[in-house]
Every structure is written in C-alpha cells, then in structure tokens.
Amino acid sequence: MTTSLRVLKSAGLLLGMQLVQHRPGIISTLILARLLLPEHFGVVALVVIALQFFELLMEIGNQHYIIQKTEVTEADLNTAWNMNIVIKSTMFIFILFLVPFLADFFETPELTAAVAAITLPLGATAPNHGA
Structure with a gap:
C-alpha cells in the first residue's frame, strides 16, 4: 500500500471518528433548542x-x-x-x-x-x- 493511500485512509477514518464523536453534541443542541427559553x-x-x-x-x-x-x-x-x-x-x-x-x-x-x-x-x- 502506498503512503498516499495510507494517508487518505487515515484521513477518512479520522473524519468518520469526528462525525461520530460530534453527533451527540448536535443532538443535544437540537434538544436544548426545543427545551430552553431564549x-x-x-x-x-x-x-x-x-x-x-x-x-x-x-x-x-x-x-x-x-x-x-x-x-x-x-x-x-x-x-x-x-x-x-x-x-x-x-x-x-x-x-x-x-x-x-x-x-x-x-x-x-x-x-x-x-x-x-x-x-x-x-x-x-x-x-x-x-x-
């Protein structure tokens, strides 16, 4: 496997991890928007x-x-x-x-x-x- 291919796979994995980690934050923000007063x-x-x-x-x-x-x-x-x-x-x-x-x-x-x-x-x- 070439170095550039390994870098691309690593970048994709990091992007996926970031999306999974930030999903609860997005969901909690939507819940807060519904529950909180302005x-x-x-x-x-x-x-x-x-x-x-x-x-x-x-x-x-x-x-x-x-x-x-x-x-x-x-x-x-x-x-x-x-x-x-x-x-x-x-x-x-x-x-x-x-x-x-x-x-x-x-x-x-x-x-x-x-x-x-x-x-x-x-x-x-x-x-x-x-x-």
Whole structure:
C-alpha cells in the first residue's frame, strides 16, 4: 500500500471518528433548542465556550506520542494514563476556582453552577484516544 493511500485512509477514518464523536453534541443542541427559553441560550453559549477553553488546556498530547512510537510498552500506557488523570483532576480544580471569576466578568451568576455541574462528568467520560 502506498503512503498516499495510507494517508487518505487515515484521513477518512479520522473524519468518520469526528462525525461520530460530534453527533451527540448536535443532538443535544437540537434538544436544548426545543427545551430552553431564549434567555437561557446565552448561558449555554458561555458554558460551551468555557468548557471548550478548558478542554483545550487539558489536551496534553500523550496520544500523539504513543501513536508515533513504533513499540509501545505497558509503562508508556501507564504513564500516559496517570498523566491524564493528574492533568484532568488539576484542571477540574482550576475550573472550579476560575468559574466564579468568569461568571462575574460575564455578569451571569448561573454560569458558576452550570459549569461546575457539567465539568466533572464531561472530563471523566471524555474519550481518550491514545492512552
């Protein structure tokens, strides 16, 4: 198999994975659009922005490191898993500390409770593609 064909297959696989991963987000957005009052959409948008920002900070790249290795040992996987737990736990504490300041900045007190209620389950169930 040529390198270009392998790259095309990999790109197709990644695109398919992204579509499958984002399907629940699209479905939940449609459900929220039906259930929420118009004044709540601003809070939802702020929660999504805050969570995506913190999710970006949680991405440490250990998946890419493991994928690039030609031989992956159990120690590599254990280290990546432990790093994930430590980083996500630290970010959860950081989020809980920072969200009240964000709520004050955006003058939206509901933001604190919403982000705190959503952050832990999302961080705990986020797929870990490499470790």
